[in-house]
Amino acid sequence: MIRAFYIGRFQPYHFGHHTVITRIAEEVDELVIGVGSAQKSHEATDPFTAGERVLMLYNALEHLPIRHYVLPIEDVRYNSIWVHHVASRTPRFDVVYSNNPLVIQLFREAGFCVKESPLYIRDRYSGTEIRRRMIAGEKWEHLVPKPIVETIKDIDGITRLRNVSASDNNFSL
Numbered sequence: 813m814i815r816a817f818y819i820g821r822f823q824p825y826h827f828g829h830h831t832v833i834t835r836i837a838e839e840v841d842e843l844v845i846g847v848g849s850a851q852k853s854h855e856a857t858d859p860f861t862a863g864e865r866v867l868m869l870y871n872a873l874e875h876l877p878i879r880h881y882v883l884p885i886e887d888v889r890y891n892s893i894w895v896h897h898v899a900s901r902t903p904r905f906d907v908v909y910s911n912n913p914l915v916i917q918l919f920r921e922a923g924f925c926v927k928e929s930p931l932y933i934r935d936r937y938s939g940t941e942i943r944r945r946m947i948a949g950e951k952w953e954h955l956v957p958k959p960i961v962e963t964i965k966d967i968d969g970i971t972r973l974r975n976v977s978a979s980d981n982n983f984s985l
């Protein structure tokens with residue numbers, strides 16, 4: 813039984829992520845999905861809460877044919893302990909899929925098998941581009957699975973994104 817791990821911020825979850833996850837599901841038996849930077853929300857680059865992102869993933873992956881776990885993972889100050897931090901919050905996994913260079917480096921140094929997942933039409937399927945379109949009032953709905961559109965509408969996410977993007981008061985501890 814092979815269990816894999818995949819992490820992203822999913823601000824929001826889009827067809828790039830969906831394509832990668834669907835392909836991983838063809839190769840492994842179970843998948844642990846980390847919702848990264850879980851402590852972040854209400855910021856221009858991270859508008860949605862961990863809970864909202866968990867909901868997006870559950871709704872979009874309802875028909876994924878393998879067992880999957882969607883778990884929020886907060887960032888930690890020290891990259892050197894991040895892999896242990898992830899491991900302490902997830903079921904044991906055998907392989908990591910990522911194309912984030914830091915994630916790949918940290919997991920490889922910790923002795924994990926890491927497979928690099930290719931980018932799928934990156935100029936179109938990118939969180940940054942989707943948030944830009946949301947703020948500009950351009951079409952974005954075709955870039956995300958349908959349940960994501962509904963989840964974002966339910967929380968009035970576009971208004972929130974516009975408001976937090978207009979604010980220059982980014983609060984941090």
Ligand SMILES: Nc1ncnc2c1ncn2[C@@H]1O[C@H](COP(=O)(O)OP(=O)(O)OP(=O)(O)O)[C@@H](O)[C@H]1O
Pocket residue numbers: 819820821822823827828829832857910911912929930931932933934937938939940941
């Ligand atoms: N189009 C894509 N095809 C395949 N993988 C992607 C695509 N876009 C993002 N990913 C990958 O998904 C993982 C999670 O990324 P993330 O949630 O930050 O999305 P993103 O689109 O890169 O967001 P942002 O633009 O907000 O940084 C990363 O490893 C990222 O490289």
Ligand SMILES: NC(=O)c1ccc[n+]([C@@H]2O[C@H](COP(=O)(O)O)[C@@H](O)[C@H]2O)c1
Pocket residue numbers: 819820821822847848849850886887888889890891894912914915918
């Ligand atoms: N020190 C840390 O907390 C640390 C290190 C590496 C990756 N991460 C997180 O992993 C996630 C990686 O996802 P992206 O590929 O979407 O950037 C992000 O949420 C990122 O903040 C955190």
